[in-house]
Amino acid sequence: MSASLPTTHVFFDFFGTLVDYDPSVHPAVRNAPHEFAMRAGAGLNATAASDLWERAWRELDDAARASGRECSMLEIAGRYAELVRAPGQAAGEPELERLVDDYLAAWVANVRLADAAAECLADLARDHMLAVVSNTHHPTLVQRQLDRFGIGGYFADVVTSIETGWRKPHPRIYERALERTGGAAGQTLFVGDTWDADVAGPRAVGMRAAYVGAPGPGRSPVALAELPALVRAAALP
Numbered sequence: 001m002s003a004s005l006p007t008t009h010v011f012f013d014f015f016g017t018l019v020d021y022d023p024s025v026h027p028a029v030r031n032a033p034h035e036f037a038m039r040a041g042a043g044l045n046a047t048a049a050s051d052l053w054e055r056a057w058r059e060l061d062d063a064a065r066a067s068g069r070e071c072s073m074l075e076i077a078g079r080y081a082e083l084v085r086a087p088g089q090a091a092g093e094p095e096l097e098r099l100v101d102d103y104l105a106a107w108v109a110n111v112r113l114a115d116a117a118a119e120c121l122a123d124l125a126r127d128h129m130l131a132v133v134s135n136t137h138h139p140t141l142v143q144r145q146l147d148r149f150g151i152g153g154y155f156a157d158v159v160t161s162i163e164t165g166w167r168k169p170h171p172r173i174y175e176r177a178l179e180r181t182g183g184a185a186g187q188t189l190f191v192g193d194t195w196d197a198d199v200a201g202p203r204a205v206g207m208r209a210a211y212v213g214a215p216g217p218g219r220s221p222v223a224l225a226e227l228p229a230l231v232r233a234a235a236l237p
Contacts, residue, residue, distance in 0.1 A: 009183035013192030030106035169201025
């Protein structure tokens with residue numbers, strides 16, 4: 001890292017980086033899709049409802065991954081409703097919004113702030129501009145969790161795939177984050193736990209990257225607790 005190009009901006013992935021979470025699409029604490037099916041009179045048991053929810057989720061999420069265009073929780077709920085209800089019995093938006101709200105309330109129950117995350121952010125925020133750049137299917141999910149854990153104030157901006165329309169590792173979401181924060185790619189570090197989305201993608205647009213995920217061949221992670229010192233020592237590629 002050249003002394004003439006100090007790191008001025010640090011972008012963080014959210015899920016799996018700043019918070020630990022259960023990536024399952026079936027929260028253990030509540031089966032909101034089954035509750036929706038019961039309200040709809042579909043006569044499905046909990047297992048069948050969960051299977052159809054996962055089918056709807058995978059259909060839209062796989063398509064989004066392939067195209068780079070993000071899908072929303074309302075779209076997933078709408079597809080699930082098509083699978084659950086009889087033909088011609090469309091669900092209204094209030095019903096779909098209730099399903100999304102109930103589902104997310106259960107899903108976030110197991111989200112926890114990652115070790116050393118708050119201390120890392122407080123340290124780096126003293127002399128760097130911070131932003132969150134996250135894939136998410138719901139427009140308020142990330143901000144609500146930032147507020148829940150009391151770390152939202154460290155960030156100048158929160159850039160999400162559902163807002164921009166593009167999901168990591170599509171270059172447009174990183175470019176949008178740079179535009180909105182006034183950052184230069186060569187002076188911005190991206191921190192995340194997913195190689196393609198948080199390392200390869202940012203590097204492809206000229207950013208540096210710090211990997212905090214699981215170790216593997218060619219993948220040596222750093223800890224959040226170590227990050228501020230490594231940034232200031234210019235010890236990250």
